[in-house]
Amino acid sequence: MTHPCSPSHPRLYTALLLILLLFGLLPSAHASVANAPGANIEVSLITYGPGETYWERFGHDAIELRDSASGEAINFNYGVFDFNEANFFLNFARGRMHYLMDAAPSDLDERFYVESGRSVTRQPLTMSADQAAALRDFLLWNLRPENAGYNYDYYADNCTTRVRDALNEALGGVIKTQLGARAGGMTYRQQTDRLMSAQPWLMLVMDLGLGPYADQPLTAWQESFLPEVLQARLREIRIDNGHGATQPLLQGEQLISPNRLEAPPVVAPDLRLPLALSGLLLAILIVLTRRWWPTGYALLGTVYLLAAGVVGLILLALWTLTTHHSAWGNANLLLFNPLAFLLLPTLWRARRGFAASRFMDGVIVVQLLAIVIAVLLHLRSGVVQQNQPWLLFALPCWLAMAWSLRRNR
Known part of the structure; x- marks a missing residue:
């Protein structure tokens, strides 16, 4: 940040x-x-x-x-x-x-x-x-x-x-x-996204790392x-x-x-549609490669699971090991977490036509339940973390991943 x-x-x-x-x-x-x-x-x-x-x-x-x-x-x-x-x-x-x-x-x-x-x-x-x-x-x-x-x-x-x-x-x-x-006029998150929009990747990283503190009315x-x-x-x-x-x-x-540089936008960019379309596209690619190109499926799935696991470790560290209180209690930890690492061997077994074990079935169910909890947390009243863009991205990806890993069963 x-x-x-x-x-x-x-x-x-x-x-x-x-x-x-x-x-x-x-x-x-x-x-x-x-x-x-x-x-x-x-x-x-x-x-x-x-x-x-x-x-x-x-x-x-x-x-x-x-x-x-x-x-x-x-x-x-x-x-x-x-x-x-x-x-x-x-x-x-x-x-x-x-x-x-x-x-x-x-x-x-x-x-x-x-x-x-x-x-x-x-x-x-x-x-x-x-x-x-x-x-x-x-x-x-x-x-x-x-x-x-x-x-x-x-x-x-x-x-x-x-x-x-x-x-x-x-x-x-x-x-x-x-x-x-x-x-x-705006929350901490909206002001941050607005001013960092000139560096889109950095803006996305910061938005992903901000917890509910950044969404309180100011x-x-x-x-x-x-x-x-x-x-x-x-x-x-x-x-x-x-x-x-x-x-x-x-x-x-x-x-x-006077200012001679490009001025930041007046309002924060709406990330919901771009991330929803990105998540849907990634989910479609997972489904298609699972059916028609097993090696590509394994590689694509590996990138997604590694990214989800690494992001989860970072979010967990920000919450438990640092004084970055704006990152504490981040509900995105339910969407991206270290459980993803456990699924990597199953992913490569699925490439060769093997079904997920009963234990891995349980891991998949736990991850899907985490997604449901994230949605319910977002729907509750009061100050809610504004992570709709990441919910819209993660939901189709995890559904496609769960289907692909259990398809042989």
Whole structure:
């Protein structure tokens, strides 16, 4: 699985100098964001559009602090990770992802995204002097090496939720209060499929691996785990103007650079028909090759059973051995599971005309019962895992496989 935020480009040397300046470890000849009075600090949300690489598909964002007196502007973001970190890929597989906060001059940060063809949007926010100063102090505290790291979660604790939470805290909780009372537009699964649709195979793998957690109804606050959703939702927020009325949180919106890449679709693709047709086609091929080409039948069946078994092992591992809670309780484990490995010898015996043993008959019945349970789980009321596409794919395949293995009996 991938993450909803794309990291900033490498800038270790610049970041080091920036930290030294911000914390007063190097002499500064002029006023800066670090020592500016709150009345001089302008706060903006900077939103970057999706990129081309799979880990950039969800976009990115940052908080910009600008000193109106000196003109210095710094972007603070939470999307930095290091591929060279010890055991990075092992920790990624376990769901123990270590991310970092970072900061860089705004022009340097934004230039990278402009050159990549990704959109850059600035939304100036209305904050009092005390609120702006408190946000600045928190971000500088968070930037310290001992505070910069956090344990990343795809949906609940990522680079955008950290930005959202920092703004919400500075504004006294007004963002969470208002967005928490409004319904979101899509589920985690729908947003993931929509944004990953440019990489169809990766989208299918991710959809297969997501459990019922990804299908819960979301509030607008929860759905703001995505940069573009947070950007849109901030347009709805109203704050106290200090005179008994309210005013918009946003002072305006400026498109710094337009998107020059292919934009993701507005809605998630419907996978039901493509996967249903794929499952039906595979089932027909199993039946036809069983009758007319035994060797082809054995090879085709082997590919299917191996794939089903491997997928089952991965789903089981995600549920029991990792902290990827978005993959826990996955009903697709009823459709694809390690029982498939037990049927491989029977498959090759069937190629030579031998019937399945009584034990293998039992394995086949258990697998068909698992399919029935998966269907019943999907039909029950309440929050249900939206795995209809995989049900439609697996059902004809397993029916054809069961018929072919028991045909000689």
